[in-house]
Amino acid sequence: xxxxxxxLLGCGTVGSGVVKLFQEHPDLLDRRVGAxxxxxxxxxxxxxxxxxxAKLLTKEAMEVVRDPQIDIIVELIxxxxxAKALCLEAVANGKHLVTANKAxxxxxxxxxYRAAAEKRVDLGFEASVCGAIPIIRSVKEGLVANRILSIMxxxxxxxxxxxxxxxxxxxxxxxxxxxxxxxxYAEADPTLDVGGGDAAHKLQILASLAYGGYIRFSDIYIExxxxxEAVDIAFARELGYRIKLLAIAKQEQGExxxxxxxxxxxxxxxxxxxxxxxxxVHIRGDSCGSLMFSGRGAGQMPTASSVVADIVEIAHNIxxxxxxxxxxxxxxxxxxxxxxxxxxxxxxxxxxxVMAMDKPGVLSKVSGxxxxxxxSIASMIQKGRDEAAAVPIVMLTHQAVExxxxxxLQKINALDVIAxxxxxxxxxxxxx
Amino acid sequence: xxxxxxxLLGCGTVGSGVVKLFQEHPDLLDRRVGAxxxxxxxxxxxxxxxxxxAKLLTKEAMEVVRDPQIDIIVELIxxxxxAKALCLEAVANGKHLVTANKAxxxxxxxxxYRAAAEKRVDLGFEASVCGAIPIIRSVKEGLVANRILSIMxxxxxxxxxxxxxxxxxxxxxxxxxxxxxxxxYAEADPTLDVGGGDAAHKLQILASLAYGGYIRFSDIYIExxxxxEAVDIAFARELGYRIKLLAIAKQEQGExxxxxxxxxxxxxxxxxxxxxxxxxVHIRGDSCGSLMFSGRGAGQMPTASSVVADIVEIAHNIxxxxxxxxxxxxxxxxxxxxxxxxxxxxxxxxxxxVMAMDKPGVLSKVSGxxxxxxxSIASMIQKGRDEAAAVPIVMLTHQAVExxxxxxLQKINALDVIAxxxxxxxxxxxxx
Numbered sequence: 001x002x003x004x005x006x007x008l009l010g011c012g013t014v015g016s017g018v019v020k021l022f023q024e025h026p027d028l029l030d031r032r033v034g035a036x037x038x039x040x041x042x043x044x045x046x047x048x049x050x051x052x053x054a055k056l057l058t059k060e061a062m063e064v065v066r067d068p069q070i071d072i073i074v075e076l077i078x079x080x081x082x083a084k085a086l087c088l089e090a091v092a093n094g095k096h097l098v099t100a101n102k103a104x105x106x107x108x109x110x111x112x113y114r115a116a117a118e119k120r121v122d123l124g125f126e127a128s129v130c131g132a133i134p135i136i137r138s139v140k141e142g143l144v145a146n147r148i149l150s151i152m153x154x155x156x157x158x159x160x161x162x163x164x165x166x167x168x169x170x171x172x173x174x175x176x177x178x179x180x181x182x183x184x185y186a187e188a189d190p191t192l193d194v195g196g197g198d199a200a201h202k203l204q205i206l207a208s209l210a211y212g213g214y215i216r217f218s219d220i221y222i223e224x225x226x227x228x229e230a231v232d233i234a235f236a237r238e239l240g241y242r243i244k245l246l247a248i249a250k251q252e253q254g255e256x257x258x259x260x261x262x263x264x265x266x267x268x269x270x271x272x273x274x275x276x277x278x279x280x281v282h283i284r285g286d287s288c289g290s291l292m293f294s295g296r297g298a299g300q301m302p303t304a305s306s307v308v309a310d311i312v313e314i315a316h317n318i319x320x321x322x323x324x325x326x327x328x329x330x331x332x333x334x335x336x337x338x339x340x341x342x343x344x345x346x347x348x349x350x351x352x353x354v355m356a357m358d359k360p361g362v363l364s365k366v367s368g369x370x371x372x373x374x375x376s377i378a379s380m381i382q383k384g385r386d387e388a389a390a391v392p393i394v395m396l397t398h399q400a401v402e403x404x405x406x407x408x409l410q411k412i413n414a415l416d417v418i419a420x421x422x423x424x425x426x427x428x429x430x431x432x
Numbered sequence: 433x434x435x436x437x438x439x440l441l442g443c444g445t446v447g448s449g450v451v452k453l454f455q456e457h458p459d460l461l462d463r464r465v466g467a468x469x470x471x472x473x474x475x476x477x478x479x480x481x482x483x484x485x486a487k488l489l490t491k492e493a494m495e496v497v498r499d500p501q502i503d504i505i506v507e508l509i510x511x512x513x514x515a516k517a518l519c520l521e522a523v524a525n526g527k528h529l530v531t532a533n534k535a536x537x538x539x540x541x542x543x544x545y546r547a548a549a550e551k552r553v554d555l556g557f558e559a560s561v562c563g564a565i566p567i568i569r570s571v572k573e574g575l576v577a578n579r580i581l582s583i584m585x586x587x588x589x590x591x592x593x594x595x596x597x598x599x600x601x602x603x604x605x606x607x608x609x610x611x612x613x614x615x616x617y618a619e620a621d622p623t624l625d626v627g628g629g630d631a632a633h634k635l636q637i638l639a640s641l642a643y644g645g646y647i648r649f650s651d652i653y654i655e656x657x658x659x660x661e662a663v664d665i666a667f668a669r670e671l672g673y674r675i676k677l678l679a680i681a682k683q684e685q686g687e688x689x690x691x692x693x694x695x696x697x698x699x700x701x702x703x704x705x706x707x708x709x710x711x712x713v714h715i716r717g718d719s720c721g722s723l724m725f726s727g728r729g730a731g732q733m734p735t736a737s738s739v740v741a742d743i744v745e746i747a748h749n750i751x752x753x754x755x756x757x758x759x760x761x762x763x764x765x766x767x768x769x770x771x772x773x774x775x776x777x778x779x780x781x782x783x784x785x786v787m788a789m790d791k792p793g794v795l796s797k798v799s800g801x802x803x804x805x806x807x808s809i810a811s812m813i814q815k816g817r818d819e820a821a822a823v824p825i826v827m828l829t830h831q832a833v834e835x836x837x838x839x840x841l842q843k844i845n846a847l848d849v850i851a852x853x854x855x856x857x858x859x860x861x862x863x864x
Contacts, residue, residue: 021577021719032576032760126574132720134566134574142558142566144464145453145740270726273705287453287737288564291727294702295720305719308577321753328464 017304124310146285213334449736556742578717645766
């Protein structure tokens, strides 16, 4: 029985999980692969968190990616600079590659995909999007007979935990964030999560695959959840909605929208009931209809589960002399068959919370501005009366064009009766 | 560019959908496959429902499966006798095979899997379980690094539609069934759906794959939804539960349970919010944690979407000279590493609706019998007072052994205060 050798770069949380799975399920994995699947080298900077045979350890990651005995490199060190150099060197040396590094693929994927396609090596990155959920595999293979109409995903567990907690406890963003940090659900520097950057990384990977063209990361519109207030969550509930940070890709008339922002979705929508640190992806295809996948989007073993699934698939391909799947990677930039729609031109429903002085004629002024910009109001709530202070006027609009809304908001915020900047949250999922 | 030829057996609802996808997406499919993918022959007994080049049509299905120019046979005629003969003949002739025929695989799969493994041909059956949901692919590849702890699925759209309607409208089973038949959601003879047989077919396929051993269809415990009354749905709601027909496979201590029956699940469980004709599968694995997949489980295009995904994958393998995946099929009977747990020995929570004469001491008698059989009551509702007629006493039990429950029910039903047979529904999902 042939042996397939794996070189592990990094043995932190996920790397230790991978080592554990190799130790716990050796026969299971060997039987699936049809060969002996072994970890041959582990490149680490400090001692790994799980017992690893000392003979396997090395500090020289570059030696591992050049080791002629190694068939598959598993990159789990994170970051984009060193990781990129190692991945490209691994591919240049004909190694197949597995990575969970979403930032790397979202920012430098084109180079890596092209290198892999050119060297005809396999590239597995199931673990880079939504941890344990086999979403890459599903989009790449299961939905191949579809034109993907839309993807809407809760792809960041930290923000979903924060928004769920805010919804359940009516606490403010800052206090829930502090609690999440104390529990280890949020990083000390939470910017990448709460600012939407991490969700955008995953959207870049998923949408590039689904739409068959590499999307530049900088072309994704990104808005975080920092500005969401407890009062907005409460109004959303009252209106029958939940607020989620959604990663959205939509195809309409040959144009593609890619955006990450807080979004109100009806509470009956399947995504609305995905709470806590769970991730979920909702996909509509022209033949499959609506599909949803949910599960743990992060964590040691869920992520390791996907890393090992990729290793097993690639190892199986090696044993049976199958060439790589790399020809299916998005190796050319989006643009030839589908172009990106600028954010100004998307259409959406909108939730507006206008903070206005409680004076006669305010509503008429605000609705007048909206009307001038082709925005019609679907429903309205005005609560509380306080002649001395600003009170919220909450509105849900019908579908409107983003550019119109931006111009209307500028005018509304400039009205003398407006006490603070108007809160605006996009609304999706009403039609599903 | 090479051509891969497909022979279609049957061109009814799903077959017409497959033809449509070939007509609508020719370039998309060719690009994915890396070859020209063409329908070469269509075996039909009567005129197909979509326009098909008359030169492709034939009434001789057996000629199609023997045609040396055809690479992939797609069996969509349904039924088990003729379909089985055709599938085995196709495999014997070295053809790769795609089928959506769940009854065929659940009842004769072992023979077909073994033939495919021996002839080293690929076998695709994504469409046989849950229509558009890529669940076969996910279990076979995505979760390979897991021991699957449990599978719980809403895998029959007809029964889910009926139970959802009963829950929303408080109507009786018979009237909702009649309505479903009028709308085309239920067959004229609904036995296979409402009796649980169809769900059991899908469970057989999914569990055999997940647990790596072929499960005999006759070893699956099957109970339909015919006995569920509106009053039980109402009590379930009051207790915070929904009633769903679940297909369940669970692994515990080296033993496997496989069963299909109406099941109460907490309303907060992800499966509880899967309504109407939607299907969903909830999987727990030792490393991936809880995952859920939901989507359209039937219908022309959702099913065709999965059939074509299988065709594309197999065609891609042919183009790149990849050998088959058939080595991963459950070609030996369950039993060596995991044995089936008899129904008598499963444990479950139970909902009981005891219909008793409203006399002093009734509750003590009933609870006495339960206590004698090691069954403890978690909660109880007794409603209405009517000295002349039977009134319901509703109980939820803690985890109990099925055999104990069966013996207790026999004794309870024999009590002189009991007016009709006690309704018993298993409860799952409380721990998730």
